[in-house]
Amino acid sequence: MAAKMKVIEGSMAVAEAVKACRPAVVSAYPITPQTHIVEDISQMIADGEMQNCEYVRTESEFGAASMIQGAEAAGARSFSATSSQGAVLMYEVLFSIAGMRLPCVIAMANRSVSSPLSIWNDHQDAISARDNGWIQLWAEDSQEAADMIIQAYRIGEDHRVLLPVMVNLDGFIITHTYEPVELYDQKMVDEFLPPYSPVYALDPKNPVTMGSLAQPEVYTEARYMIHQAQLKAKEVIEEVALEFKKKFGRYGGGLIDAYRMEDAEVALIAMGSIIGTMKDAVDEMRAEGMPVGVVKVRSYRPFPAEALRAALKDVKCACVIDRDISMGMEGALFTDLKAALYGKSKADILGFIAGMGGRDITIDDFKGMARKGFARIRGEKVTDMEWCKLDTDILPEGS
Amino acid sequence: MAALEDLFASGHRACAGCGCALTLKTLLRVTGPNVIIAQATGCMEVISTPYPESAWKVPWIHSLFENAAPVAAGIEAGLRATGRKNDTKVIAIGGDGATFDIGFGHLSGVMERGHDILYLCYDNEAYMNTGIQRSGSTPYDASTTTTPAGKLSFGNQRPKKNLPAIMAAHGVPYVAVTSIAYPADFTKKVRKALSIEGPKYIQVHATCTPGWGIDSAMSLEVLRLAVETAMYPLFEYENGQITSVHKIKDRKPVREYLEKQKRFAHLFKMPGGDKEIEKIQRIADLNAEHFGLDVKPKGKEAAAGKQ
Ligand SMILES: Cc1ncc(C[n+]2csc(CCOP(=O)(O)OP(=O)(O)O)c2C)c(N)n1
Ligand code: SF4
Numbered sequence: 001m002a003a004k005m006k007v008i009e010g011s012m013a014v015a016e017a018v019k020a021c022r023p024a025v026v027s028a029y030p031i032t033p034q035t036h037i038v039e040d041i042s043q044m045i046a047d048g049e050m051q052n053c054e055y056v057r058t059e060s061e062f063g064a065a066s067m068i069q070g071a072e073a074a075g076a077r078s079f080s081a082t083s084s085q086g087a088v089l090m091y092e093v094l095f096s097i098a099g100m101r102l103p104c105v106i107a108m109a110n111r112s113v114s115s116p117l118s119i120w121n122d123h124q125d126a127i128s129a130r131d132n133g134w135i136q137l138w139a140e141d142s143q144e145a146a147d148m149i150i151q152a153y154r155i156g157e158d159h160r161v162l163l164p165v166m167v168n169l170d171g172f173i174i175t176h177t178y179e180p181v182e183l184y185d186q187k188m189v190d191e192f193l194p195p196y197s198p199v200y201a202l203d204p205k206n207p208v209t210m211g212s213l214a215q216p217e218v219y220t221e222a223r224y225m226i227h228q229a230q231l232k233a234k235e236v237i238e239e240v241a242l243e244f245k246k247k248f249g250r251y252g253g254g255l256i257d258a259y260r261m262e263d264a265e266v267a268l269i270a271m272g273s274i275i276g277t278m279k280d281a282v283d284e285m286r287a288e289g290m291p292v293g294v295v296k297v298r299s300y301r302p303f304p305a306e307a308l309r310a311a312l313k314d315v316k317c318a319c320v321i322d323r324d325i326s327m328g329m330e331g332a333l334f335t336d337l338k339a340a341l342y343g344k345s346k347a348d349i350l351g352f353i354a355g356m357g358g359r360d361i362t363i364d365d366f367k368g369m370a371r372k373g374f375a376r377i378r379g380e381k382v383t384d385m386e387w388c389k390l391d392t393d394i395l396p397e398g399s
Numbered sequence: 400m401a402a403l404e405d406l407f408a409s410g411h412r413a414c415a416g417c418g419c420a421l422t423l424k425t426l427l428r429v430t431g432p433n434v435i436i437a438q439a440t441g442c443m444e445v446i447s448t449p450y451p452e453s454a455w456k457v458p459w460i461h462s463l464f465e466n467a468a469p470v471a472a473g474i475e476a477g478l479r480a481t482g483r484k485n486d487t488k489v490i491a492i493g494g495d496g497a498t499f500d501i502g503f504g505h506l507s508g509v510m511e512r513g514h515d516i517l518y519l520c521y522d523n524e525a526y527m528n529t530g531i532q533r534s535g536s537t538p539y540d541a542s543t544t545t546t547p548a549g550k551l552s553f554g555n556q557r558p559k560k561n562l563p564a565i566m567a568a569h570g571v572p573y574v575a576v577t578s579i580a581y582p583a584d585f586t587k588k589v590r591k592a593l594s595i596e597g598p599k600y601i602q603v604h605a606t607c608t609p610g611w612g613i614d615s616a617m618s619l620e621v622l623r624l625a626v627e628t629a630m631y632p633l634f635e636y637e638n639g640q641i642t643s644v645h646k647i648k649d650r651k652p653v654r655e656y657l658e659k660q661k662r663f664a665h666l667f668k669m670p671g672g673d674k675e676i677e678k679i680q681r682i683a684d685l686n687a688e689h690f691g692l693d694v695k696p697k698g699k700e701a702a703a704g705k706q
Contacts, residue, residue: 024480025473054476058469059508066466066505070437070473073460076481078473096462202458202474204433204487209453211461218450 003185003248010142010174011036013181014081014107014167017149019050020189021105024076024196027056027067032119033171034083034109041079061086065093065106072102073210075201077153080104083171084111087125091132097164098133098226100210103156103196104164105149106134110272110323111171112357120358121171123272126300127324127332133226135165135233136300137253138271142179145169147244147252148298150184153193154240161233162199163226168300170273172358182250192247230302237299255304257296258311260286264293266373267312269337270321271297274354274361278321281366292370297333305340312341317348317373321366321388323355330385348376354388365389404456406432411454412446416615418606418622419443419521422579423492426519429589432457434488435478437471439497440464442528442607443521465502467491472514488593491518495536496526498602499560503535510569510598517592517599520562523607531610535560538630539682540675541662543610548665553675558682566600567636573597574636578604580622584633584645591635604631612661624656629683632690644690653680 008016014037018026026045028038045055054071058064061082068078082090087108097104108126112118126136137152139145145167152165169175200208214222234255241253259279261267268278275296285292295311295318297304312318318341322331329335334351341347352369355361365388376382406427413420423443427434436459438444444461447454462470471491478484491509493502498520506518525543526532532545537555542548546555567574573595575588585603592599604625606618613621625631626645630653633645654676657663666672666679687693 025476027473052480052482054480056472056476056512059504059511062466063469063505063508066462066469067473067476069462069466070460070470070475071477071480072473073470074435074474074477074481075483076477078477092463093466100460100462202435202460203483204435204458207432207456207458209448209455209459212448212450212453213445213461214450 003188004183005180006183007178007180009036009176009178010145010169011176012040013142013146014149014169015040015044016183017146018079019044020184020186021079021150021153021193022077023053023079025054025056025068025071025078027058027064027078027080029058029061029064029082029086031061031083031086033111033121033175034081034086034107036175037081037107037109061089062093065090065097068104069093069097069100069102072097072104073100073202075196075198075203077196078104079106081107081109083109084113084125087129088113091129094129094134095132096211099222101162101226101229102164103153103162105152105156106164106166107145107149108166108168109171109175110168118357121173122323122356122358123168124324126166126168129166130301130332133163133230134301135163135230136168137165138168138298138300139174140273140275140296142174142177142181143250144252145174146181147248147250150189150193151240151244151253155233155236157196158236159199161229161236163229163233168272173273188247192244234299234302234304237302253298255299255307256311257298259294259296261293261295261311264291265316265377266292266370267295267315267318268292268321268366268370269295269297269318269333271300271333272323274321274323277361277363278366281363281370284363285367285370290370290374292373300333303336303340308337308340309344312345312347315347316377317350319350319352319369319373321352321354321369325353325356334385350376350382351385352388353385359389361388406456407447408454408456412449413442414608414615416606416608416618418579418618419494419523420446422521422603422605423447425579425582425585426589427457429586430488430490430593433486434490435474436460437462437467437474437489437491439467439493439502440528441494441497443492443494445528464497466505467493467497468502468506468509468516468518471516471518472509472512475514475516489516491516493518493520494527495520495522495524496534499535499562507569510566510571510600513597515596515598517601520600520602521605522602523605523610525607525610527607527610536562540666540679542665543662548669553669553672554662554665563600563602563636567639570639571598571600572638573599576602576633578622578626578631578633580619580626581633581645588635610662612664613659617659621656621659624651624659627651628653628656629687629692630656632686632692634690641690644692646694647687647692648694650687650693653683
């Protein structure tokens, strides 16, 4: 049976995907630009389209995360969504969910983090939650975000993985944009995503203790096992993406993607919705005869080090664009890529901080970055890390 | 008669005389095995689950310090949505720090939303697991490691937060205050709570022997004195109304309660201590008056208004 194509908002695409996954518990707390997702789900529930789903309007994101932790521990598939301050408020619970190996799924509508207060898009919220054990997938557009939700449950619930998954989609740029999205045939989703079968669940017939106190003799081992599960997830993410393609005819997942990389000397590397603009920039430069390509990172955790090494093996300069900053260091993806290539590649690597707090990044900006890559190859002087379009006029003197 | 199997096993690491551990043991005797427990960080979590051991023979989860209530609510929602609720009771447990302070907002949210859980607060009147720091439940004038008595201080200078009234104000069907020194009262209240659908709150006074500075053998005696002096009134709210109080015959002066505990020892040594004890006596008197705790004398004296 063919699925329908519909022009809908990105948030609605995510909500439709969530519905198709048949979660038993959805918890919600409003925050822009995530809110439409949980509103759409609440409407579906009000309209009787999601039977057997408990929808809980919590008192905070901390409560929302705690609810899905409890539900998942009780053996129920669960979902929540958040952004920015909400994600930061969830922070402690996110660690706890991953530590207990509960495969919850959260949609993260990426937004900058206060202060200064900004509701606009960048990646600081998710990047700041980088080390808590959650798998992080990053979508380029609405279709990919929705497809990733369905894959997220398959990946997280796989008994080789058992980890929570955060599906990142750029706030406003994806959440509030209307695009044609192919919706799901429920039967096909049911075939792709079996009912949740936890290894352990809270059940009086078979009592288990979850969340024990760990003495120094066992804590490291518990963390080691989470790390191993993340590494294992690399295979599973690829496997699930291929299976998804077989079933739905679209490749909307996997670890990375490459665009016009065949003979590229310079590569632009990033995550999220800016990939689309980057591809346009690359097309224009290619027309001018410049060998440049794009590498899209879809899975930030686990970090696809091997895949990136392979994709960048013939590249002379890699330009990494981060929409976040690890203060006192540099963009997080920039650091990670350098670590992955260290000693294994001759490519030069440049870092760019761009598009923070919703600042626009244009085709020309990307072309400028790529040109810096070519300049570096020619041996011209180029700084290793640059703050793109930094307005020095508004900075106080001396900064 | 066959002995009841303890679902909270002995061999846990609580101090001798710990009223809180006794609370858990007694709780499970009432609930039986068809229960799921979510517990906040604190002494009772730490003493009962050092991996790979566990004192819990019922399903149990600890996640964090402040979220026992929403985790329990999530469990309940998960069971319901997957058709496995049956008669399984879901109970959240937290110490007074978890309940009165850090988890308060989440507890309030869960109470207000009507989740079918029982929240049990074991009230040992301070953060014990981190070494006896003051919480919103610490009584007036108690010396703790963050409100120590000293040359310029009589200890904690704020009265105990009235959490039961706040819980009752949420309009939940059942709120009760009890003491583990009164096991029949405790049992009755837990049983009643579990028979009611919706959110329930029970607060149980329970000793911490090092925290209060008492001999482990004195645990229950001191708890009884708290009730007999009206320092810890026992009562029930049903749908926002007080429906029962534990009456006191011949109410004892608060001195008798205070003098048995090191946390109040400074009041008996410092200049001005007497005045402080008088203030505490007034707290107890107000409790007695508010809840009508004193058994009224009968006959002539009553007619003459003498008390
Ligand atoms: C967010 C957070 N802050 C602080 C702590 C440290 N902490 C662990 S247990 C505890 C005290 C618990 O006190 P209470 O809830 O009264 O329980 P008790 O120890 O008395 O049983 C504290 C402060 C923590 N675990 N998490
Ligand atoms: S410190 Fe207090 S509350 Fe903790 S186990 Fe000992 S007696 Fe019980």
